[in-house]
Amino acid sequence: MNEDDLVTILNALTEPVFLVNSDRHITLANVAAEELFGGGLSGRNLVHAIRHPDVLDSVEEVLHGKARSEAVISMPGTVRTTYKVSVVRLEDNENVEGTAILGLHDISHVLEAEQMRSDFVANVSHELRSPLSALSGGIETLQGAARNDPEAQTRFLGIMEREAARMNRLIDDLLSLSSVEVNERVRPSQRIGLLTIVERAIAALETQAKAAKKPIRLEISDPECVVLGDEDELTQVFHNLIDNALKYSRENGEVTVSVEIRENVAGLAGPAVVIAVSDQGEGIAAEHIPRLTERFYRVDTSRSREKGGTGLGLAIVKHILNRHRGRLLIDSEKGVGSTFTVCLPLEAQDQKR
Ligand SMILES: Nc1ncnc2c1ncn2[C@@H]1O[C@H](COP(=O)(O)OP(=O)(O)OP(=O)(O)O)[C@@H](O)[C@H]1O
Ligand SMILES: [Mg+2]
Known part of the structure; x- marks a missing residue:
């Protein structure tokens, strides 16, 4: 195999790799290495190309006879990346000190x-x-x-x-x-009517709604909404969203659940069933919205605790919807109210259960 073949092979690797000879000069660097450390690596002195003392120490060890050595380095950037650098000794008959091969692995x-x-x-x-x-x-x-x-x-x-x-x-x-x-990677395969599920979730929360004096109104635009899903999990989705709407909305405020079919929803291919749970609540400030589905994230921890919340409800909702290839959209305005919208891919209507 000639050097050109070797370069082709190294360039096919997605991870940065380069060779350092006994003079501490880089003799070969693949494309990934040049992307990371800048072009023109070949021929440069290692000390000038890579200023990480731990890597330089590992290279010294290997050039002094050790079979392999490792170092960990962090590269600053928009996203901080950490690499494990493996340095391996390549014996060279003409040269006692041999060559060091450096491979970087993003950890x-x-x-x-x-x-x-x-x-x-x-x-x-x-x-x-x-x-x-x-x-x-x-x-x-x-x-x-x-x-x-x-x-x-x-x-x-x-x-x-x-x-x-x-x-x-x-x-x-x-x-x-x-x-x-x-089960997140396994998409559920059961055909289910979503309306029944939504009605079941509302019925389960009726007592709580009465006690809180917050009526739940159901608005149905399309009664035939069949999706591929897991009944228990989807019931849990609507239970959690309606429960939140009841817990965090203004006194005597109304909770609305609307069900409709939309031809296009951003992020989903094909028509979708769209279920929106709206409350006339205190609303959520914009900076909190992207973090609501994180586990244990609560806007007001003591308030949520006092209502018996654990901060896991929306994290569970998000995971269930991922499994169903669906989406959760959150809109809220402080002092006005919030709308949590669930979008699920609609199943073809012709082959009902
Ligand atoms: N409809 C809503 N209006 C205002 N804030 C909300 C609403 N839904 C959720 N939140 C905020 O998002 C946080 C996270 O909600 P999530 O359902 O994950 O947890 P929780 O309701 O606190 O506890 P759990 O659902 O586990 O009982 C809540 O603590 C609350 O601060
Ligand atoms: Mg909740």
Whole structure:
């Protein structure tokens, strides 16, 4: 194989690769390496091309006889990228010091995933700790100060019951989130009528709506909306959205759920069923909107907690909709209200269940 072949092979690799000889000069660099460090790498002294001391140390080790060495470097840019640099020794008969081959592997995604996992564990622990400490506090009071005070006992047992229920809800939400995530790549295949699902979600929240004096109005423009979906998961989507509308809207405000078919929706190919849940609420400030579907993200944590919220509802909605190849759009105006719109690909009408 001649050098041209070698260059062609190296250029076919998407990861940056280059060779450094015993004079610490770059003898060969592929296109990906030149894109990363700038053109004209070949022939340059390594020290001038790459100013990362850890990489230079690894190259020295390898040129002094070590078989391989590794370093991690961060490249600043619009998005900070972290690379693992593998330096491997290539023996060279004419040259005792040999050649070092450097290969860069982008590990930013791995690091990001690790960070997300550890944030998630920290969040879950934090969320579990607050009801747990309320429970411990309650037990302590019942054993001590409230020992002979039936009124205080009733009050504390009530608080403890609420906190235990909150822990239960948190665990249920975490389990749904993980089961949806596991199946996210598998699109559900059951043909279902969406109207029934929406009606079921409204019926389940009727008592809550009455108690809050917030009527739920259903507006149907197209009754025949069939989608490919999972009934339980889609029920959960509308349950969560209507529950939010009831929880975060103005007193006596009305909640509207509208169902219609639209020929075009941005981001979806073909016609879609569009279900919009609107409230006359306090609305959400624009800076919060892009983050609402993050796990545990709440605009007002203490307010959401007080309403029994865990901040997982919209994260679950987003994952379920991804699995259904659908979209969630959020529109809100502070002081006016919010509309959460679910768009799902419409299934052909001719082959009903
Ligand atoms: N209709 C709405 N009007 C105003 N704010 C909303 C609305 N829906 C959601 N939010 C805001 O978004 C946050 C996240 O909502 P999400 O449903 O994910 O969590 P939650 O309601 O706090 O808890 P959970 O749904 O797990 O019980 C809420 O805490 C609230 O601040
Ligand atoms: Mg919610």
